[in-house]
Structures are given as structure tokens and as C-alpha cells.
Amino acid sequence: MAGCYLPAVSATKSLPIVEILGKRYYVYTAKKGDTLFGIARDQKWNDAELQKLNAQAISPLKKGNKLYYPVDSEGSLNVDIYSLTNAPVKELPHIVKKGESVYSIAKQYNLSVSQIYDYNPESKNGIKAGQELLLNKPETSYSKQSENSENPEYYTLSGSETISQVAKAHETTVASILAINPGINPIEIKPGLTLKMPTKGTGLKEVTKNVDISVLDNFESYTVQNHDTWETISEKTGVDKEVLAEANPEVKNLKKKLLITVPKVSNITEERTVIERDERELSDSGIKNIYQDVHKVSDKSEDLVNVRIAVLAENPSLKKDSEFIRGFLAGVDKIKGGKFKISLKVIDGSKSVSTITEQIPEFEPNLIFYTGDKNLPEYLLNYAQEHLTTVVNTFDVRNEDYLHNPYLIQLLTPSTQFNESVATNVYSKYGDHRLIIVGNEDESDQLAAELKKIWDPKRIKYYPTGKIDIEELQQKDKYIFYSYSINKNEVEDILKRIAELQEMSPLSNIVTLGRPNWILFDDSLSEELHKANTYIPSRFYLDEESSEFKTFNSSYNNLFNRNPTKSVPLYAAVGYDVATYFIPEMASAYNDINQLKPSRNSVQSEIDLKRVNNWSGFINPPVYLVNFTPYNTIDKIVIE
Numbered sequence: 001m002a003g004c005y006l007p008a009v010s011a012t013k014s015l016p017i018v019e020i021l022g023k024r025y026y027v028y029t030a031k032k033g034d035t036l037f038g039i040a041r042d043q044k045w046n047d048a049e050l051q052k053l054n055a056q057a058i059s060p061l062k063k064g065n066k067l068y069y070p071v072d073s074e075g076s077l078n079v080d081i082y083s084l085t086n087a088p089v090k091e092l093p094h095i096v097k098k099g100e101s102v103y104s105i106a107k108q109y110n111l112s113v114s115q116i117y118d119y120n121p122e123s124k125n126g127i128k129a130g131q132e133l134l135l136n137k138p139e140t141s142y143s144k145q146s147e148n149s150e151n152p153e154y155y156t157l158s159g160s161e162t163i164s165q166v167a168k169a170h171e172t173t174v175a176s177i178l179a180i181n182p183g184i185n186p187i188e189i190k191p192g193l194t195l196k197m198p199t200k201g202t203g204l205k206e207v208t209k210n211v212d213i214s215v216l217d218n219f220e221s222y223t224v225q226n227h228d229t230w231e232t233i234s235e236k237t238g239v240d241k242e243v244l245a246e247a248n249p250e251v252k253n254l255k256k257k258l259l260i261t262v263p264k265v266s267n268i269t270e271e272r273t274v275i276e277r278d279e280r281e282l283s284d285s286g287i288k289n290i291y292q293d294v295h296k297v298s299d300k301s302e303d304l305v306n307v308r309i310a311v312l313a314e315n316p317s318l319k320k321d322s323e324f325i326r327g328f329l330a331g332v333d334k335i336k337g338g339k340f341k342i343s344l345k346v347i348d349g350s351k352s353v354s355t356i357t358e359q360i361p362e363f364e365p366n367l368i369f370y371t372g373d374k375n376l377p378e379y380l381l382n383y384a385q386e387h388l389t390t391v392v393n394t395f396d397v398r399n400e401d402y403l404h405n406p407y408l409i410q411l412l413t414p415s416t417q418f419n420e421s422v423a424t425n426v427y428s429k430y431g432d433h434r435l436i437i438v439g440n441e442d443e444s445d446q447l448a449a450e451l452k453k454i455w456d457p458k459r460i461k462y463y464p465t466g467k468i469d470i471e472e473l474q475q476k477d478k479y480i481f482y483s484y485s486i487n488k489n490e491v492e493d494i495l496k497r498i499a500e501l502q503e504m505s506p507l508s509n510i511v512t513l514g515r516p517n518w519i520l521f522d523d524s525l526s527e528e529l530h531k532a533n534t535y536i537p538s539r540f541y542l543d544e545e546s547s548e549f550k551t552f553n554s555s556y557n558n559l560f561n562r563n564p565t566k567s568v569p570l571y572a573a574v575g576y577d578v579a580t581y582f583i584p585e586m587a588s589a590y591n592d593i594n595q596l597k598p599s600r601n602s603v604q605s606e607i608d609l610k611r612v613n614n615w616s617g618f619i620n621p622p623v624y625l626v627n628f629t630p631y632n633t634i635d636k637i638v639i640e
Helices: 036-043 047-053 102-108 113-119 121-125 144-148 163-169 174-180 230-237 241-247 284-294 319-335 353-363 378-387 415-430 446-454 488-504 516-521 526-531 547-560 571-588
Strands: 017-020 023-029 066-070 093-095 132-134 153-156 194-197 205-223 259-276 305-313 340-348 367-370 390-393 408-410 434-438 460-463 478-483 509-513 534-538 623-628 634-639
Touching (some): 017 241, 023 036, 036 047, 047 066, 066 205, 102 113, 113 121, 113 132, 174 194, 174 284, 205 230, 230 241, 241 259, 305 319, 305 353, 305 571, 319 547, 367 378, 367 571, 415 446, 415 478, 415 534, 415 623, 415 634, 488 509, 488 516, 516 534, 526 534, 526 623, 547 571
Parallel strands (some): 305 340, 305 367, 367 390, 390 408, 434 460, 434 478, 509 534
Antiparallel strands (some): 017 023, 023 066, 093 132, 205 259, 534 623, 623 634
């Protein structure tokens, strides 16, 4: 910090500090009667070191003489001016995204829910998309205490900082920042962007070199002569004018007879351990190259991009896994011949962990699909982060590792996001309808909770017994029915009563919103679903009359000489959809997972990946509202 005073602390808190040749020195201005010994005693400095640095100073000192003493001297009081206890508190902002909860946000930032409530008391009453939360954390980026902390640190960019400047200031590398924040474009970072910071020292390489350095021997004085300038004083004393300016930051104008400080400097060659930084950090093109290394982006000069896919089947003997693999192979068969190469390896997840963890790195996949529907293996999560390789969690809807693992894709829309999206979409269409809730309350029904959260309580009516009083509702009005029931017979009775109400009151506008499991009844209760104008929210929907299904079925038949095994979801169709989506998209993006576009012409489910934040993984927000219309048609409405 050349040319300015730095604040002092503790026993020397009244003294300014200057930085000369990269080292900090206290500056003491002598008073009448001062002696070197007395100053050393009062300031708790080493007397010998004070005399060595200020060799020209003779006791008693002249009033106004300046004395210098190193801040970091072993003989001085051990003080860390960036102490954690004195660090200011920084307000780390977070804009709430659709589907987020206080719990999920707390997990992203390694905070407790109570901490978020403490910082944002209003959040106890619920949060909404677009709302700003303050996540106050001590600003410990420069704190010695933070080096071994298990809690991650975050940094919000200000001004025109570059990723290289941030890396250097936080004693890490651009590659390390990109690895822990794979969602950022390092060339287009803007003020307000929040980064998760690697541990201090991450990625840095130390090398031993002979370096030419300047060392400060002691301080002398010089009396300014007539017509002196910094340049002439530099010539007379043999000290660079920049070093003179560092030692005399208070001097704005050189006046005759002014006494200034002259640091006496020696130039020596010394073997030192220094940090060797990646020269690519100095240019935009170099940083792009680092990004490509971190994300394993393929060389764009290659004629055919090689997409390497590993399918880690939880247990290949299970129907779910065997059908998924067959569907995946049918998808590969459908897209073969494209402008890419496909390398595929199926790994038996029922084998020992050591066997599995040997096979994966040997194959070096760009993408790993895991077929388990619960308990994502810890070794797989660790592999993803250590090798910067993306894992697709294909069937598990309850897993939350995507919140803190940036190399995980949560393919099935998380429950919170699913229910909020459905409730918001339904309210946007039917918010002027009276909400009729039927059946005994099910506290586990998150969709009902979301509906009650956004609907006007005065426009909600309950029939807890499940028996709808048609006469009571028989009027020219608008109704949307929702039932807690998941039992087929109960659902059938409710749908019939709703259809009866519509027949008795043809001028009423009536719709029904089903629970997600009602999609299992699409064949057996088809007539009732249509008469009640029913919408069913679902992550999957298969229209066997669609051209996409017929193409899939044909491809499956050609390979295996039979139809896929029926299930909900259709596991073979899941395999087919992910193969026909991910492989061409990865090839088109040269294996850059950040560049994948939304799916088109899928058979059973939509794919449009979104990162939760810069240091978290992906979720897949699109879900369906399947409308069984009164006209015996089915509309598959995609919502996010």
C-alpha cells in the first residue's frame, strides 16, 4: 500500500504504519526528551532492533525525528490486525429462487435454520421467490483463524474485479475457484456475484528459486535542498523514488530544509520458496483455457466428439435397472450415426465398492448415471467432486446432495420445487375459483399445504368426511376441487360426485386437481377423470399415441424383439429419454455440462437443467399438468 498510512493496533494503536518494500513499519514521531530506550520500553519493542534500524538517531532525540520499527518483528507484541474478533460483519445477500425453502438455503450456505431466522425474522412466516435474505457471516477471508475452518467462506464481487484478482487476493487459483463454482462464466463475472471460496492456499504451487531482492538495512535522514525533487534526491541517495515515497507518505510538497526519511537498501540474491502462478490467469484467453480444463471440454478441432457414458446400475437383476439399460441401448441405437462417438460402460453397482471404484476411473466417463432410487452412494459423490465428473441421480426424488455438490444432477424435480410450481401454476389459472378440499387432512401432503398457503382462506371450503354436499354447492360459481385421498375407490367416488355436480349445475365452472399418484388411475378411471375435468401433476407422463412413443417402442422392439415392461414411470422410456437427450447435447456442447439446451421430443419426461447456484448442482424443474378434458382428450401441459 505505497504512499499511505495503515492503521495500527494494540500497544501501538496510536501509531501510523507504512509499507516499504512489502513490509510494514510503525512510525514513531519523537517528542522533546525522548530516548531510544524509553521509546522501546513504552512501545514494548526490542531496543537493539530499534537502534539498528534507526542508526542515525542519537539520544536525546530531536523533536520531530521519525523512528521506524517492523510490525511483524518477533520482539514486538504479537498482533494480527486482521483478527477474526475485530472483523466486520458482511451482509451476504441471497435472492430466493422458486422452490427454495429456508431449510434448503441454510443447507446451501452451511448455516442453521435458526441463523437465517435470526438474520431475517420475517422469514419465519414463509419466504417467496425474489425475496432477498441476508446471510450474515464474519468476513474472514484474511483471517488466520479461518484457514483451518470447516465452514466455507463466501465472497461477493464488487466494482470491476476480475476472477484473477479475486484468486490472488484470497491466496488461491482461478482453477480452484472454477472447480468449486462450476456454474460461473469466468469472463463475464459481474458485481454482486457471490462465490464460494476455496480454502486458503488451494491449488497454489511452491517452487524454490534464486531471486534478486531489495532489503532494508536502516533508516537515515536527508534535508531537502533548494530545487530538490524526488528524482534528484533519488540520484543523490541511490534510493528509488518509489521507496522514498513509501517512507514519507505524509510529504506532499518538498520544501527547503524539510527533513525526510531515506531507507538504505541493499540488493542481494537469495534462494526463496515462491508461489508459481499459472500464467494463463493473466489473459481472457488463458482463463477460457483454464475453464475448459476444469470442465473437461473437448477440443473443438476434433472431427467427432467422444461422449463417454457410465451407467452405474444399482442391481442389474432388478426390473428397474434392466429396463433402464435396455431403454438406454434403444436410445443409443436411435441416435447412432450422429456427429459424435459414444463410449458406454455398464457397471454392476451390487459389486464391492473397491471393484466399482476401480472401474470408474479406468473408464474416465464424462457423465455417470446412477439408477438407485435412494441412498446415493458416498463414494460416488466423492468421486464426482474429486474428479470434477457429473453424476446424474436418475430416480431418487428425496436426495438433497445437489445443494452442496456442484457435480450432481437431480433429474427428478425435488418435492419442494414440484409442489410450489404446481400450486403456483394452478393458482395463476384458477385463483378466482373457490377451493374445495375434500377428505381427512394429510399432513404429509405438501401440495395441499402450498395451495392453502397462496389461496384466500375466505375462498376455501372443507369437506373433511369426504362427502360433498352437492346441493350446498349448486349455484352459478367457479370451483376447483382437491382431495387428500390416494385410495382408488375413494377417488372414484369423489370424481363421480364432482361430475354429478357439473351435470346438475351446467353453468358452474368446475375443475379438479388430483394428487400425483392419481396418474396410476389414468386407464381404470379414465372416464371419471375426463368428466371431472381433472388435472394431475406428474414428473412423468406417457402418451402411447404420440409419435415419440411409437418411435421409442419401435426402436426397443427392433433390439429386443418384445415390448418394454409396463411400469410407472416406464423405466425403459427413462433410459431412452436420457440417452437421446444427454449424448447429442454433450457432443454439441463439447462435453461442457453448462451449455446443455432443453430437451425436445422426449417420450416421457422433459429435461431443462438449472443450477441452484454457482457452487451447487443442477435440478430439473419441468413437470407436467396432465389435463383429462371433458372432451375425452388429454393435454400434457409443461410447467416449471
